[in-house]
Amino acid sequence: MTTYDVIRHFHFEYDFLACLHDKRYRQSIFTFYVAAVIIIVLDITLLILVLLLIGRFLFAPLCVLSFLAYNLFKLIKPIDIVERFLQNQKALSPSRYTYNEIITITSNFKEKLGQGGFGSVYKGRIHGNFLVAVKMLGKSMGDGEDFINEVSTIGMIHHVNVVQLVGFCVEGSYRALVYEYMANGSLDKYIFNSNKANRFLNMEKLLEIAKSVAKGLHYLHQGCNMGILHFDIKPHNILLDHKFTPKISDFGLAKLHPKGHSLVSISAARGTIGYIAPELISRSFGTISHKSDVYSFGMLLMDMAGGRRHADLKADDSSQVYYPSWIYDKLKKMEMSKNFEIFEIDDLERKLCKVGLSCIQTRPIDRPSMINVLEMLEADVDSLQMPPKPFFSSSDPVSSIYFSMDYSESELSISL
Incomplete structure (x- = not known):
């Protein structure tokens, strides 16, 4: 119808x-x-x-x-x-590459970025224009534990202050790690200059870098599903991108542990001389925990503040050979005199030193957590209490170990 x-x-x-x-x-x-x-x-x-x-x-x-x-x-x-x-x-997740792909990425290892005991690092490109750094691991890396640590820990981390692992290669005897490219290299190139006028990074920028590294460490300790102890925090392992944003790198010595467990069991001391916590050398100083990374971070702050390594054997004044001991005495005099101008130490350097000295207390229980460290770095310097003096003199147990060792930043591996 x-x-x-x-x-x-x-x-x-x-x-x-x-x-x-x-x-x-x-x-x-x-x-x-x-x-x-x-x-x-x-x-x-x-x-x-x-x-x-x-x-x-x-x-x-x-x-x-x-x-x-x-x-x-x-x-x-x-x-x-x-x-x-x-x-x-x-x-x-990190991608797995073949060795032929690694050759293509690095243009047949055309541009070498650096050399270390682990092997060589080369500049490369993936997906056309994404820059990467390819670390070719040498045969001296042992049974592959460091490689496994690197992939298993950093491979699951995504944080602005932790370097990103893009991929890896395991093929025959070849082992490689592919990271995001960090245009400005490592922090140690910019801080070891005791002449403050000639420093490339001013104290404001160094404080900003310190806060960012602290955030990265706090994330490793508390932000991941499993807690991650780095065990090798030092200027060489803090990389800087094109904006000088710091990123923690090199997780070869890292260890995963449940966040609810305060005690960490390891069979050998690990770390770098000058940054390794006392309890990693002898258990008589305390148990191994995330406070071991806090100690290393404190030493990093002392490097950034003083512009020289902890045992600068070329120092003109023998009293300045061990910077943390020298700066502690100087800060103590400043606190007593209240006349800061005559000491030629600005507020930002004082802040880094005070926080650093708090972090390198001999007993782990006396050190702050990374979240407390962040709060201290954000606070006004005059509100920070002067921490107790740790063991510094060569007659003390820990320092006698440090002063008897070579400060060439060699990695330590002592069976306990």
Whole structure:
């Protein structure tokens, strides 16, 4: 039935009722009303039948299709979630490269960035223009424990102050680690200059770097699912990107441990002479924990403040050979005299030194946590209490060990 037929139908009914209502043909008003009611009932019945037919042949299939589509969506949605998760994991997790791919990435090891006991580092590119640093590990890396530590720890970390591991290579005797490229190299290139006027980084920038490194360490200790102890915090392992944003690197000595456990068990001392915590040399000083990294961070702060290594054997004044001891005595005199101007130490250097001295307390229990260190670095220097003096003189147990060792930043591995 077309629209035209429907119009004709209602037009006929209208004419019929009009005829009954006309006085010339009307026999009874009752007949008119009966006819009108019958027509209305028939029209309503017809309308219901039409709606039923439309529902049967149009709405019913639409409902069935909607139901099937909904169930299909419910079936596909979990698959999409899993696929999306896997894609994200692939993007976040380090990629495995073949040795031929490493050759391509580094343009056949064309540009060498550095050399160390671990091997050589080369500049490379992936995906066209993304710069990376490729660390080719030498055969001296042993049974691969350092390699496993690096991939298993840094591979799951994503923090602005921790260097990103992009990928790795294990093929035959070849082992390589691919990191994001850090344009400005390591921090040690910029801080070891006792002449403050010639420093490339001013104290404001050094304080900013110190805060960022502290945030990275706090994340390692408390922000990951498993706590991560770095065990080798030193200027050489703090890398700087093109904006001089610091990132903690080199997790070859790192160790995972449950965050709820304060005691960490290791079979050998690990770290670098001059930055290694006393308890890593002898358990008589205390238990190994995240406070061992706090100690190393404190030594890093002392480097940044003083501009020279802890045992600068070339120092003109023998009293300045061990900078933490020398600066402690100087700060103590400043605290007593309250006349800071005559000592030529600005507030930012004082802050770094005070926080650093708090971090290098001999007993781990006396050191602050990294979150407390951050609060101290944010605070006003005059609000910071002068910490107790740690063992510094060569007659003390810890210092006698330090002064008898070579300060060439060699890594320490002593069986305990």
